[in-house]
Amino acid sequence: MVEIKNLSFGYNRQALLFKDLNLALQQGHIYGLLGKNGAGKSTLLKNMAGLAYPQKGSCLLKGLSVSGRPVSVLEQIYFLAEDIYVPSFTPAQYVANTAGFYPKFSKSDFYIYLKALDVDENAVMDKQSFGQQKKAMIAFGLATNTGLLVMDEPTNGLDIPSKVQFRKLIASVLTDERCIVISTHQVRDLDSLIDTLLVLHEKEIVVNLPMDEVVEKLTFGFYADTEGLKPVYEEKDMRGTNAILQNTSGRFSKVDLELLFNAIISGNKKIVELLKAS
Amino acid sequence: MDFKENEPIYLQIAGAVSENILTGKWPAGEKITSIRDLAIELEVNPNTVNRAYELLQNQEVIINKRGMGLFVAADGAAKIKAIRKERFMQQELPDFFRNIQLLDIELDDLQQVYQQFKKDNQLQKDAGHENQ
Numbered sequence: 248m249v250e251i252k253n254l255s256f257g258y259n260r261q262a263l264l265f266k267d268l269n270l271a272l273q274q275g276h277i278y279g280l281l282g283k284n285g286a287g288k289s290t291l292l293k294n295m296a297g298l299a300y301p302q303k304g305s306c307l308l309k310g311l312s313v314s315g316r317p318v319s320v321l322e323q324i325y326f327l328a329e330d331i332y333v334p335s336f337t338p339a340q341y342v343a344n345t346a347g348f349y350p351k352f353s354k355s356d357f358y359i360y361l362k363a364l365d366v367d368e369n370a371v372m373d374k375q376s377f378g379q380q381k382k383a384m385i386a387f388g389l390a391t392n393t394g395l396l397v398m399d400e401p402t403n404g405l406d407i408p409s410k411v412q413f414r415k416l417i418a419s420v421l422t423d424e425r426c427i428v429i430s431t432h433q434v435r436d437l438d439s440l441i442d443t444l445l446v447l448h449e450k451e452i453v454v455n456l457p458m459d460e461v462v463e464k465l466t467f468g469f470y471a472d473t474e475g476l477k478p479v480y481e482e483k484d485m486r487g488t489n490a491i492l493q494n495t496s497g498r499f500s501k502v503d504l505e506l507l508f509n510a511i512i513s514g515n516k517k518i519v520e521l522l523k524a525s
Numbered sequence: 526m527d528f529k530e531n532e533p534i535y536l537q538i539a540g541a542v543s544e545n546i547l548t549g550k551w552p553a554g555e556k557i558t559s560i561r562d563l564a565i566e567l568e569v570n571p572n573t574v575n576r577a578y579e580l581l582q583n584q585e586v587i588i589n590k591r592g593m594g595l596f597v598a599a600d601g602a603a604k605i606k607a608i609r610k611e612r613f614m615q616q617e618l619p620d621f622f623r624n625i626q627l628l629d630i631e632l633d634d635l636q637q638v639y640q641q642f643k644k645d646n647q648l649q650k651d652a653g654h655e656n657q
């Protein structure tokens with residue numbers, strides 16, 4: 248669905264954010280994109296959506312270059328930015344002005360999603376709180392029914408019941424034809440929704456792996472004592488050690504995404520090697 | 526549903542579905558919740574529910590009627606019992622035997638305890654029926 252080949256990009260030529268970055272995303276999956284602040288998550292998503300142009304390499308959607316911004320590509324992409332802009336419209340007025348860009352837009356879905364997220368369909372959007380604005384745009388984005396749905400930190404600003412509804416909505420809109428990419432720091436909001444993990448670190452995608460395979464390769468656990476074990480990565484506190492080990496027994500443990508993320512960004516090469524090994 | 530950390534989510538979902546079939550909450554022959562609806566209810570990826578349902582289909586606990594959806598097999602509950610019985614015999618019973626041997630407990634001693642347990646359970650079940 249999405250194919251990024253040898254992408255190099257930087258806002259200034261001396262400091263590249265990506266160098267020869269490669270990434271392929273398939274339909275029918277929910278990808279979780281993790282990366283530390285400043286790693287370039289939002290910029291990568293913008294390249295995917297045609298909002299930033301590669302300096303070298305290419306971003307393709309179903310084989311077509313996104314950077315040329317042809318209508319046939321843009322109508323298949325919805326990008327929800329982290330900082331959203333909403334005009335002084337009610338949701339109904341917004342639909343009347345904007346939905347035409349998306350051939351598969353469903354008005355009835357839109358109103359169902361607004362209701363599920365507790366957004367007033369008659370209220371002028373820019374007079375609402377940030378959370379309400381964001382939810383209105385989430386509802387709009389889901390209702391576009393685009394093949395590629397890209398969301399940058401969608402759960403920021405959402406209250407607890409809205410996060411629950413957000414998870415339910417995402418579960419409801421995934422189809423075999425749709426590809427959903429979500430960047431997040433709130434890994435606990437989404438960890439049973441994401442089926443494939445992407446990690447952006449030091450100008451590259453260092454992990455692109457189904458969660459099931461992460462579990463096959465690594466074991467996560469809390470140990471009072473790690474003597475005799477060979478942790479690949481560990482974080483200690485007064486109670487004991489949170490550790491990642493190579494999974495040699497095939498036993499299941501729940502992926503601790505925070506611990507894994509910390510291990511990768513700390514520069515732990517062994518973790519990345521274990522994940523890349525087939 | 527709160528998921529435990531020591532078992533894959535798809536197995537926990539398959540277990541919960543099996544439990545519903547065993548208790549009769551999802552009766553034999555009845556249509557079961559669709560993949561999408563269960564994913565929404567549990568706030569999980571639909572691919573995870575799909576995997577759970579595939580496992581249950583392979584075990585012939587549920588059946589796919591083309592174009593109509595998924596249904597509890599006529600002998601679904603019996604299939605689950607057979608699978609669980611086999612797992613009990615292979616995994617839990619050896620542990621149990623190891624323990625009673627270690628603690629010098631004779632099977633004859635247990636026989637009495639077990640009879641009492643069955644009697645109490647039956648009484649509870651009967652009381653339950655009277656209340657309905």
